[in-house]
Amino acid sequence: NDCEDPPGLQEKTEFLLKDWVSIYSQSNTVTRETKNFGSFVQKMNMYGILKTDDLITRFFRQATQFCIDLVYRILSDQTHNPAQVKAKIFHWIDAFVHLIALLVRHSGEAGNPTTKINLLNKVLGIVLGILLKDQDIRGNTFSQLGYHRFFLMLFLELSVPDTVLESLMHSIVTAFSHTYHLLNPVSAPGFCYSWIELISHRTFIGRILAQIAQQKGWPLYAQLLMDLFNFLAPFLRNAELAKPVQIMYKGTLRVLLVLLHDFPEFLCDYHFGFCDVIPPNCIQMRNIILAAFPRNMRLPDPFTPNLKVDMLNETATAPKICSNYVTNIQPGNFKKDLDSYLKARAPVTFLSELRSHLQISNEPGSRYNIPLMNALVLYVGTQAIAHIRSKNCVPSTSNIAHSAHMDIFQNLAVDLDTEGRYLFLNAIANQLRYPNSHTHYFSCAVLHLFAEANTEVIQEQITRVLLERLIVNRPHPWGLLITFIELIKNPIYKFWDHDFVHCAPEIAKLFESVARSCM
Amino acid sequence: LGTDLTGLGLNLNSQESLHPTFAGPFADQPCRAQDVDYNVPPEYLIN
Amino acid sequence: PLGPSLLSKEHQMQFQMMEAAYYHLPTPSDSEKLTTYFHRTPVQTPAHYPQSQLPIYDTVEFYQRLSTETLFFVFYYMEGSKAQYLAAKALKKQSWRFHTKYMMWFQRHEEPKIINDDYEQGTYIYFDYEKWSQRKKEGFTFEYKYLE
Secondary structure, three states: OOOOOOHHEEEEHHHHHHHHHHHHOOOHHHHHHHHHHHHHHHHHHHHHOOHHHHHHHHHHHHHHHHHHHHHHHHHOOOOOOHHHHHHHHHHHHHHHHHHHHHHHOOOOOOOOOHHHHHHHHHHHHOOOOOOOHHHHHHHOOOOOHHHHOHHHHHHHOOOOOHHHHHHHHHHHHHHHHHHHOOOOOOOHHHHHHHHHHHHHOOOHHHHHHOHHHHHHHHHHHHHHHHHHHHHHHHHHOOOOOOHHHHHHHHHHHHHHHHHHHHHHHHHHHHHHHHHHHHHOOOOOHHHHHOOOOOOOOOOOOOOOOOOOOOHHHHHHOOOOOOOOOOHHOOOOHHHHHHHHHHHHOOHHHHHHHHHHHHHHOOOOOOOOOHHHHHHHHHHHHHHHHHHHOOOOHHHOOOOOOHHHHHHHHHHHHHHHHHHHHHHHHHHOOOOOOOOHHHHHHHHHHHHHHHOOOOOOOHHHHHHHHHHHOOOOOOOOHHHHHHHHHHHHHHHHHHHOOHHHHOOHHHHHHHHHHHHHHHH | OOOOOOOOOOOOOOOOOOOOOOOOOOOOOOOOOOOEEEOHHHHHHOO | OOOOOOOHHHHHHHHHHHHHHHHOOHHHHOOOOOOOOOOOOOOOOOOOOOOOHHHHOHHHHHHHHOHHHHHHHHHHHOEEEHHHHHHHHHHHHHEEEEEEEOOEEEEOOOOEEEEEEEEEEEEEEEEEEEEEEEEEEEEEEHHHHEEO
């Protein structure tokens, strides 16, 4: 609440903070520090700071504001050299953070984590609030430095090997994840570079993705990555990236590569939600996510002659999809009509109305509801797989035809315009990943659409969608490779007969080079 | 054509996990042994 | 076929804030504890200097190939880091023992004259980090309670 701080609180806060900073600088052994901390808490008590929850909140708000004001004062003081400036700032922030960490660690009874976590959330919320207000007020002169230092050092202080803190790890990581989510770059663009540093710090990644049991930190981290992609998306939609965007984009690639290398299963499980927000033209960044496969899986060489994908054991298993994509199929009556069409191929009008549900504007480049398109394609595909399996068959290019599911896909291929069909084919290509039942089904589906296409335009566009994913630098998803190889090798697709294969010398050469590496 | 991802300073063929020495999204070198905090015996903290 | 898309007003505003922050990018040392000697502040060295470290740097085997003096330097100047930990392990493999009271490394110069449950006594070499040199100490009592 905004009612005034009690008189004298500011002076007390400043005095206590300065006192603590000098204590912090002297005590460099653990024992001396604990003794000092004990007497300092008594001093806080004596000043009445710890008397009520409200006073504690006001103290932290005052102390944070004091530190931030000090940061700006030191930054504007030209007498210091840059290295000194940061050392001075960090000296204050680190001391303040250490006090908070000790208060969190020692507050409440030993066995009662609630008091500790409540205090942590309170402090994080206070700093978050001051940061957002500060960014609003200062605009382009906002400095991320003090806040960056605060959040990072507080997380490191609460991540030290300590039995009490270890037992709180999940709650501590959750508190920071929620704070970082509220601090996402769309809300705090002035803090975006520090933000990506914070969420990708080696200790934070280690905690949230590896050390919290049963992968309970994964949904939290997936949310943070979604925040990052949401922020970058509008700036990545155009091929030329401004320098500030380029730095963020390159940083994102580094983070994704660390995740691909250390936690591929995480990318596998959350790929669907990420593909909803990554712009369709970010081919390579999306490929990093789609190329992930479980570490215990051995991928057969895609160039193996006569590779029988449907004979692979993994093809029978559905991949884990940790996105509640079905809820994207809106509105409710559309979902009802969809289900009834899948069940009984009625109402027949369903197909002719399909595009009207997907198209949301006439603005070129943003005509379609991409999350709905992606969800529709995956939903129809999973229903098709279940339907085929219910007849004890394995999906193949022969038994996926002449079904309500394929009616929908063929209708989309024919009825949509170039932009819409591009997004539709992308939705399919986004399922071409490591060996699993979705990869196999959608590989058959896209090949079937190619074979049954009633115009060459569709065949060309299918080729373009696959090709643009193959000509970028590695990595390339396994499912994409085996689909393209099948397309150019299997004579039933008459791939080489099409004019567009020879439309330009470099394109012909490209196909031949890919063909050579396949044969 | 995207970026040559092997040129971002990450040892992508490493048998070890990358995140313990990940130096951050803007660093093009992993952390060195002297950069990584380690839980050394308290007696080593000599200051 | 999506073609370029114009930035909305809101995105332009976000870009301006991002751009302003771009001129004050975080530096590696912003994310590291303040250390007395070595900050993670990369310094541009001539291109012909090795610019990237070899993966083997991170192993005890590599540290065992370093000179004793180098190991002492790493131990005392890279405090609290993995490098200090590796240097200590390499020193121990070369029969150095850390004395937790004097905070110095000792090595037997010859078989101790007295050995019992509480201490050993004899002539030692020790590394004096204040004078930064190795010295011999005769008749020194190494109490095991100070043996790390």
